[in-house]
Amino acid sequence: MSDKILLSGVHLVCHIGVPAEERARAQGLIVDLEMGLDLRRAGASDRFEDTVDYAAVRDAMERVAGQRPYALVESLAESLAAAVLAEFAKVESVRVLVRKPAALAPLRVDWPGVEIVRTRNG
Numbered sequence: 001m002s003d004k005i006l007l008s009g010v011h012l013v014c015h016i017g018v019p020a021e022e023r024a025r026a027q028g029l030i031v032d033l034e035m036g037l038d039l040r041r042a043g044a045s046d047r048f049e050d051t052v053d054y055a056a057v058r059d060a061m062e063r064v065a066g067q068r069p070y071a072l073v074e075s076l077a078e079s080l081a082a083a084v085l086a087e088f089a090k091v092e093s094v095r096v097l098v099r100k101p102a103a104l105a106p107l108r109v110d111w112p113g114v115e116i117v118r119t120r121n122g
Contacts, residue, residue: 003039005052008032010061015069016076016100023069029076029100030111031061035084036093036119052088060087073098073114081118093119 010031017023035052042050064083070076077096084094099113 003037005035005037005039005054006033007054007058010058012062012065014065014076016071016073018071023071027100027102029065029098031080031099032097033057033061033080033084034095035088035091037090038092052090057084057088060084073100073112074116077114077116081116085118085120091120093117
């Protein structure tokens with residue numbers, strides 16, 4: 001699938017981290033989300049019903065980030081991908097890049113992160 005909808009630089013707040021002390025405080029994360037789907041119909045019709053509601057996807061991402069504490073960025077990424085595929089039937093694949101800017105700032109690392117790709121049938 002070469003058609004994509006992109007949500008770049010989505011700012012989320014999440015209780016995340018391996019030590020419990022880190023998870024106790026909410027942290028800012030930055031997520032890039034890429035959804036693979038066929039956009040020909042939407043392009044031809046110019047009808048909102050033929051695409052995916054970007055704001056609804058963003059709301060789903062925020063809900064997933066806030067629904068529980070996560071130890072691993074990997075787990076959050078997996079939960080985000082699963083939610084998008086479950087809630088938006090037109091989406092055939094999803095790429096999720098989660099960046100955690102504060103995690104290694106004292107070590108002068110801009111951000112550690114995780115990127116995953118998941119497909120509806122895979």
